[in-house]
């Protein structure tokens with residue numbers, strides 16, 4: 001992102017405002033440096049919607065079966081079939097929104113097979129040709145959302161489904177009573193409508209969701225959208241399948257075709273690929289992965305510009321509904337724990353912090369974000385030890401999300417830094433009544449950084465900070481050491497009106513400044 005000040009004027013502004021004395025040095029065994037920031041609390045950058053901290057669950061590996069859902073008869077402690085350990089952690093995090101059932105799986109999912117007493121068996125062709133018994137369907141998903149307090153987001157089947165099938169799913173979920181479908185829902189023990197607002201119209205339609213061309217998909221979008229209506233007072237928010245990364249050709253093709261029927265949201269997927277298995281990263285591969293976050297930031301801002309170029313384009317929300325680190329997946333782990341099972345290390349926690357900081361900075365440009373995925377798959381919040389395993393462990397990514405919870409609902413404010421390098425310390429800030437919340441992420445592998453943040457427009461009284469940190473990039477919370485990396489209190493000080501925080505290498509810190 002471009003900053004509005006030159007480095008020279010930035011340094012002049014910060015040193016005039018802050019007479020910061022020599023800082024005590026800690027013994028993290030790394031080289032040290034300083035980075036200066038300016039937080040312009042009067043320059044508002046939009047609301048930090050809680051939806052930016054959303055999640056995604058797919059019928060893939062052990063994300064749903066064995067992860068979130070163990071079934072009522074299971075010896076694993078459960079609440080009506082939902083794994084109790086997972087529910088407790090997700091409740092504590094207050095997951096704002098959950099996308100389901102895919103991913104690629106969504107475009108071969110037929111919702112009727114997952115309701116009622118007789119569920120159909122079908123092969124999951126997206127993720128290994130195993131038998132999907134549809135034991136977890138719409139009612140179980142809505143039940144999960146209700147249990148953890150998340151807003152449901154359903155991804156509809158465009159590629160192998162039909163407008164009629166999706167339209168019926170919406171009626172089944174949202175029509176209050178009296179139609180054949182709403183009465184069927186009531187007979188299946190849910191008289192109250194589900195009131196589902198978020199509807200994805202296909203997933204990755206340029207790839208696993210049908211390998212379509214943008215204009216062809218755009219035509220289908222129009223057709224599907226024509227039958228997805230308000231019911232029972234719930235106006236559907238329709239999310240079109242958008243680009244992979246910054247693929248402008250797709251976005252333009254889609255919008256040219258859908259005009260003037262613009263979707264409410266356009267999804268975007270951007271994974272940060274990794275060169276090694278999660279627990280085997282070297283310093284260079286770690287840096288390479290972290291650098292991708294700048295590309296993502298650029299891509300979102302760029303897509304925003306492209307979409308805003310269309311009449312009423314600024315009303316279309318960008319929904320980054322798949323993001324996260326995607327490392328090399330060890331075959332042995334997949335065999336034992338399920339497809340795309342990936343450990344979250346200290347590196348992953350830092351990556352989560354880089355992403356969440358970016359979302360705060362882009363608060364006015366984004367509508368929703370969903371990390372892939374909530375349990376066991378890719379950059380997950382929770383890991384469980386196989387379908388029969390009782391253990392459920394929160395990952396570093398979970399704890400990074402927990403640290404950023406402080407920003408939810410606040411107003412993001414403008415931040416500037418004297419160092420634009422993709423591997424420099426990343427910052428974001430937001431304000432609410434009587435407080436300023438600042439998050440700092442040090443992605444450097446061996447370098448401690450002292451962050452000096454000049455606070456414009458407010459008088460800080462007291463700062464309280466929490467940190468997620470481990471000196472080893474490959475360290476992780478495992479089944480044997482579930483608490484290896486958890487947030488801890490961290491010193492932060494106010495010196496002459498400036499917030500000063502020492503950041504060890506590989507750390508995520510959130511500071512609450514009382515005003």
Ligand code: AHR
Pocket residue numbers: 058102103104105203204322372373378
């Ligand atoms: O999250 C895993 C897969 O990645 C999803 O199914 C698909 O949409 C994406 O390619």
